Amino acid sequence: MKIGDISYRLKVPLMFTLVILITASVVTLALTWRAYEELREEVFNNAVEIGSVLSNSLPNTMRHDDLWGAYRLVQAAEGWSGETSSRLLVVLDRDGRIYVSNSPKELAVTTPLRVHGAELARVEAEVLRLTGNLNPRPYEYPNDRRLYVILPMLSDGVAIGTLVIGYDRALFWPRFADIVERVVLSALLVTVLLLPLGWYLGNRMVKPLGHLARCMSKVGRGSSEEIVCDLRQGKDEIGQLGISFQQMLRELDEKERLESGMLASERLAAVGRLAAGVAHEINNPLGGMLNALNTFRRYSETDELGRETFDLIERGLQQIRETVSALLVEANPRSHSLSPKDINDVRMLLLADVSRKQISLVWHNRLNAEIALPSTPIRQVLINLSLNAVQASPDGGAVHCSVDSQQGLLRICVINDGPTISRERLLSLFEPFSENATGNGLGLWVTYQLVHQLEGNIEVKSRDGKTQFAVELPIKEPQ
Amino acid sequence: MTNSRKTVRGFLFLACLLLAGNLLADAAKTYRIGLTAVILTDQTSFLKEWQDYLSDRLQHPVQFVQRQTYQEVTELLLSGDLDAAWTCGYPYVRHRDQLKLLGVPLFNGAPLYRSYLIVPATDTSTREIGDLKRKVFAYSDPDSNSGFLYPQVSLIGEGIDPRHFFSKSFFTWAHRDVVKAVADGVAQGGSVDGYVWETLSRHEPALTAGTRVVSKSPLFGFPPLVVRKDFLPEHFYALRNALLHMSSDSEGRRLLQRLNLDGFSEGEDALFNGVAASVRILDGIE
Numbered sequence: 001m002k003i004g005d006i007s008y009r010l011k012v013p014l015m016f017t018l019v020i021l022i023t024a025s026v027v028t029l030a031l032t033w034r035a036y037e038e039l040r041e042e043v044f045n046n047a048v049e050i051g052s053v054l055s056n057s058l059p060n061t062m063r064h065d066d067l068w069g070a071y072r073l074v075q076a077a078e079g080w081s082g083e084t085s086s087r088l089l090v091v092l093d094r095d096g097r098i099y100v101s102n103s104p105k106e107l108a109v110t111t112p113l114r115v116h117g118a119e120l121a122r123v124e125a126e127v128l129r130l131t132g133n134l135n136p137r138p139y140e141y142p143n144d145r146r147l148y149v150i151l152p153m154l155s156d157g158v159a160i161g162t163l164v165i166g167y168d169r170a171l172f173w174p175r176f177a178d179i180v181e182r183v184v185l186s187a188l189l190v191t192v193l194l195l196p197l198g199w200y201l202g203n204r205m206v207k208p209l210g211h212l213a214r215c216m217s218k219v220g221r222g223s224s225e226e227i228v229c230d231l232r233q234g235k236d237e238i239g240q241l242g243i244s245f246q247q248m249l250r251e252l253d254e255k256e257r258l259e260s261g262m263l264a265s266e267r268l269a270a271v272g273r274l275a276a277g278v279a280h281e282i283n284n285p286l287g288g289m290l291n292a293l294n295t296f297r298r299y300s301e302t303d304e305l306g307r308e309t310f311d312l313i314e315r316g317l318q319q320i321r322e323t324v325s326a327l328l329v330e331a332n333p334r335s336h337s338l339s340p341k342d343i344n345d346v347r348m349l350l351l352a353d354v355s356r357k358q359i360s361l362v363w364h365n366r367l368n369a370e371i372a373l374p375s376t377p378i379r380q381v382l383i384n385l386s387l388n389a390v391q392a393s394p395d396g397g398a399v400h401c402s403v404d405s406q407q408g409l410l411r412i413c414v415i416n417d418g419p420t421i422s423r424e425r426l427l428s429l430f431e432p433f434s435e436n437a438t439g440n441g442l443g444l445w446v447t448y449q450l451v452h453q454l455e456g457n458i459e460v461k462s463r464d465g466k467t468q469f470a471v472e473l474p475i476k477e478p479q
Numbered sequence: 480m481t482n483s484r485k486t487v488r489g490f491l492f493l494a495c496l497l498l499a500g501n502l503l504a505d506a507a508k509t510y511r512i513g514l515t516a517v518i519l520t521d522q523t524s525f526l527k528e529w530q531d532y533l534s535d536r537l538q539h540p541v542q543f544v545q546r547q548t549y550q551e552v553t554e555l556l557l558s559g560d561l562d563a564a565w566t567c568g569y570p571y572v573r574h575r576d577q578l579k580l581l582g583v584p585l586f587n588g589a590p591l592y593r594s595y596l597i598v599p600a601t602d603t604s605t606r607e608i609g610d611l612k613r614k615v616f617a618y619s620d621p622d623s624n625s626g627f628l629y630p631q632v633s634l635i636g637e638g639i640d641p642r643h644f645f646s647k648s649f650f651t652w653a654h655r656d657v658v659k660a661v662a663d664g665v666a667q668g669g670s671v672d673g674y675v676w677e678t679l680s681r682h683e684p685a686l687t688a689g690t691r692v693v694s695k696s697p698l699f700g701f702p703p704l705v706v707r708k709d710f711l712p713e714h715f716y717a718l719r720n721a722l723l724h725m726s727s728d729s730e731g732r733r734l735l736q737r738l739n740l741d742g743f744s745e746g747e748d749a750l751f752n753g754v755a756a757s758v759r760i761l762d763g764i765e
Contacts, residue, residue, distance in 0.1 A: 067649035068617070068656060071665050105599075105664035109615045110646050 008209070012202030016194050024187035031179045039172050040138065040147065047149030047165040048136050050077045050089075054163060058091065059155040062099060067109065070100045078102040088146060088166035091153070094131075096124045099161055113164075119144050126150065127162050134159055145169060208238045212245060219252065260427060261459075268430055268448060275327040275432065282324050290317050326442055327432065329449035335376035338410075340367040342375045343403050346382045353390045357397070361390075364402035371405055372476055377450040378410070384447040385414040385469050392418030392467065405475060410456075412471040421462035429460060508714055509540045513552040513564035516620065516653040517702035518738060519678060529734050536721040547652050549622035562710060563718060567702045568754040569624040575748070575755075581704040581715065582722045583746030586674050590703075590744050593673035594625030594696035597661050600689050605668065607694055609637055616645040617657045617666035624754050626654055629696050630670040632757040655679060655686075662689025674701070678739040700750030704743070719745070 003011075054073055061069035074089045090101040092113060101107035107116055114121035119141070126139045127150055134157075139148040146166035152159040208231055215229035229249070231242030293314055302310065343365045354361045382403070389399045393416045400415040421429065432445040451458045456473035510533070514526070526543050533541040544561060546552045549570055556564040557574065563581050571578055583590035598605045605611060608630060619626025627650075634641040649666070651657050654675035661669040673695060680687040704722065706715060725731030726742030735742060 065649070067615075067647065067665070068651040068660060071660070071663075100665065103664075105601075108667075109665060 007202075008206045009199065009202045012205065013195050013198030016198035017191055020187050020191050020194065024183050028180055028183045031183065032176050035175050035179055036172065039175065040140075043147055043167045044136070044138050044149055047138075047151060047167075050165060051136055051149075051151035051153075051163055053077065055154065058163065059153045059160050062091070062093070062153065062161050063155055067100055071104070074100055074102045086168040086171045088164075088168075090164045090166070092124070092127060092162040092164060094159070094161060096128050119146070123148050123150075123164060123166075127164065131159065205238070208232055208242065212241060215245065219249070264427055264430065267428075268445075268452075271431060272449060272452075279324040279328040282320065283328075286317060286321055286324070290314070290321070293317070326446070329446045330453070335374040337370045338367070338373045338375040338378050339370045340365055342379050343367060343382065346379060346386060347401075349383060350386055350390055353387070354399070357390065357393065357395050359390060359393050359396070360398045362398065362400045364400075364404070366402065366404040371410060373410060373454065373473060377454060378412075378473070381447050381450050381471060382412060382414075384443045385412065385471070388443060389414050389416035389418070389467075389469075392416045394418060408475050410471075410473040410475055412473075413468065415466060415468045417465055418467060420465060421460070421467055426460060426462060430458075508562075509542055510537065510563065510714070510718060511542050511544055511561045512704075513544045513546065513555055513561040513566070515546070515549045515552050515564070515566050515702075516655070517565060517567055517623075517672060517675070519655060519675065519682070521655070522737070525734070525737050532725075532730055532734055533721055536724070537717055539717075549620050553622065556705070556707065559707070562714065563704055563706045565702065565704045567620075567623050567625075568700050568751045569628050569758065570622050571703055571705050572751050572755045572758050573622075575751075577708055578705045579708050579710075580746045580748065581706045581719055582743040583703045583750060584701050584738075585741040585744050586701055586739070588741055589698075590701045590746055590750055591698040592625065592701045593698055594629040595671050595673045595676050596630065596668065596693045596695075597658065597671055597676065597690040598668050598693050599661055599664055600691045601664075602667065602691065605693050608633055608668070609639065611668040612644060613646045614667035615665070616648040617660040617669035618648060618650050619654045619657045619669075619671065620650060620652055623654075623672070624699055624702075624757065625672040625696070626657060626670050628754065628757050628761060629699070632760045633696070635760055658686055658690055662686055668693075672702075674739070681739065697753065699753045700746070703746055703751075 006014075054077055058070060058073050061067075061073060070091055074091060078087055078089055088102065088107075090107055090113065091099040093099045095112075096114070097110055097112050098107050100109055107113075107120075113124035113127075122141055122144075123139060126148075130137070130150075131152075134152045134154060136149060136151045139150055146168050148167075149165045151163040151165065153161040153163050211229065212231060215231070229245060231238075231245055233239050233242045233246070293310060297307075297310055297314075347361075347363050347365075350361065353359075382401075386399065386401050389401070393399055397417045399417075400413075402411070402413045404411045404413075430444045430448040432442050448458060451471055451473065454473050456471060458469065458471045461468045461470075530541050530543050544552075544555065546555065549566055552561070552564050552566055553570045553574065555561045556566070557577060571580075586592055596608055598611070616630075618630070621627050631641045634644055645668075649660075651660050651669075654672040657666075657669040657671045658676060658679055660666045661671075669690075676687060676690075676692070706718075722743040723745070725735055
């Protein structure tokens with residue numbers, strides 16, 4: 001199991017523990033070091049104290065070569081702090097030989113210090129190295145059993161011997177153990193107190209992330225509108241993540257919408273080109289055929305059957321021509337400019353159906369002057385959209401129409417409360433003869449073509465029982 | 480009036496009596512007895528008891544005076560600061576012309592003792608003093624027979640100059656400390672009063688257990704109590720009787736038991752001929 005696989009719910013408390021452990025270790029080290037320093041100082045002071053107590057009597061016994069007197073002094077000094085086994089006192093003569101020690105069995109009188117092991121040999125070398133130095137000085141060597149303090153024994157300012165006091169390092173261990181025990185206990189206590197906090201914080205941190213992860217896993221599998229992800233939004237990292245995620249969702253949505261819109265409009269353009277081409281190709285021979293038929297009927301004698309046949313052909317050809325011309329939508333730019341009255345006319349047209357279905361029609365005509373746009377196609381657009389809305393609305397429903405001109409744009413907005421149009425159907429809503437269309441299916445096609453010919457755009461939104469068609473048309477300044 | 484005069488007279492009489500008594504008491508002899516380390520002089524409570532016992536028997540105050548060295552005690556005795564001293568046979572022999580025996584203690588029934596040569600208990604190889612060449616040696620006191628004179632003489636007897644035989648020698652100024660010096664390992668050999676060693680082995684067996692007795696000397700006269708020759712006879716006899724009779728009462732016997740002695744004898748000068756012979760040998764070498 002890799003560290004990356006562990007949940008933050010565990011990692012955060014674990015990190016807390018780790019931090020506590022590291023802190024505890026550092027504190028232990030610092031305290032131990034300090035205790036060691038203090039002890040060294042204490043030891044040194046103790047030695048200096050002993051040295052000063054012995055500074056008169058011990059040199060005196062040495063001067064009188066009173067070995068027994070010196071031994072009794074050393075013994076008395078040994079018992080100073082009661083820890084007899086931990087302290088070594090050795091009195092050296094000027095040649096580094098043991099004059100007397102507090103453990104004469106090991107450190108026999110008159111033997112040189114150096115014969116008693118490497119540690120004491122170093123001490124002797126240190127003593128002899130600094131014979132001219134009359135100040136007490138500490139001496140320690142790594143891994144030695146003892147710390148030493150070297151105290152020259154002066155008689156009238158002349159060193160006549162040296163008192164070496166060795167302190168067993170084992171003496172320090174109980175203090176170190178005490179420090180370690182205290183720190184470990186404190187660390188344990190803090191850990192126990194902080195672990196639940198770590199657990200809580202870990203959870204708190206992970207919760208939005210887990211939520212986000214679940215939301216992310218939904219992205220791409222369905223409509224981004226269906227992804228409901230109420231991430232906390234704020235200025236901290238997780239809040240920013242929430243904001244970014246929402247923004248991403250919106251952008252994805254927008255992108256999808258643009259893509260599908262583009263697809264649809266491309267398809268509509270292709271269909272339009274095809275329809276126009278086919279219509280032209282049909283219209284030419286069709287005109288010829290109608291002319292020929294007309295001429296033939298005018299200048300020829302036919303029997304009853306012939307006449308009926310020609311009438312039939314003519315009616316069929318006329319129907320083809322109407323259908324084709326319906327496909328060939330052309331906004332007639334020559335019509336007069338749009339006036340508020342044109343909009344109200346459309347309302348009048350609707351009233352019959354509205355009253356029949358008892359629909360409440362809200363009509364906002366916010367135009368108050370003529371607008372430099374051809375009235376005919378716009379009336380057509382408005383009639384198509386509003387009639388569709390009235391048809392789509394259930395009995396007793398509501399239809400909302402508004403026409404507005406702002407910032408060089410004419411806005412037409414038609415809303416009905418009919419059934420929501422499905423996503424699939426929305427994609428091919430404006431296509432002619434589409435399967436789902438009611439009527440001949442050319443109304444929205446014509447509307448679309450007209451809007452595009454006027455260089456505007458049309459959008460449809462159908463959601464939550466409301467369907468809205470919004471048209472924007474650029475108003476061209478009269479040149 | 481008469482009554483009160485009588486009372487006053489009575490008071491005056493009483494006061495005179497008391498004054499006279501005090502004067503008499505002042506005039507009376509305080510026995511000052513010097514003690515040396517021939518016995519275990521660090522038993523302060525015992526010495527107090529013994530002092531009180533002797534004061535009681537003599538009907539005179541007795542005061543024990545302790546000094547660290549034999550020499551100091553001897554000098555105090557000779558100068559008249561002390562009336563008597565319990566010292567070693569060696570100073571007695573040296574100053575025999577000025578001193579006389581007051582009493583000689585009886586140890587194991589006889590006024591005799593030996594000098595012991597001791598080594599640390601861990602030393603199992605030493606057989607005689609000659610084996611201690613180049614070692615550290617502890618003497619008790621330069622005026623001690625058992626703690627200095629005898630080992631010196633026995634080395635001389637083996638043809639060895641004691642002054643250059645040991646790598647180091649020192650005085651502990653007390654027999655007990657010789658035992659301690661050897662037991663602690665400060666010295667690798669020591670010479671000690673046999674009586675002190677035996678007494679210590681009863682009082683402080685742990686201390687003597689740290690030592691091993693290598694050899695015992697021939698018998699010598701026990702360290703005696705001595706007085707100046709000019710010491711007043713009545714005091715001399717009073718003091719001697721008090722000592723001699725210690726073994727005949729229970730308190731005295733109890734004190735003697737603490738001393739690990741059987742009693743005191745009058746003693747003879749001839750007891751110290753052995754010491755005198757040693758002194759001659761030592762003087763001969765010097």
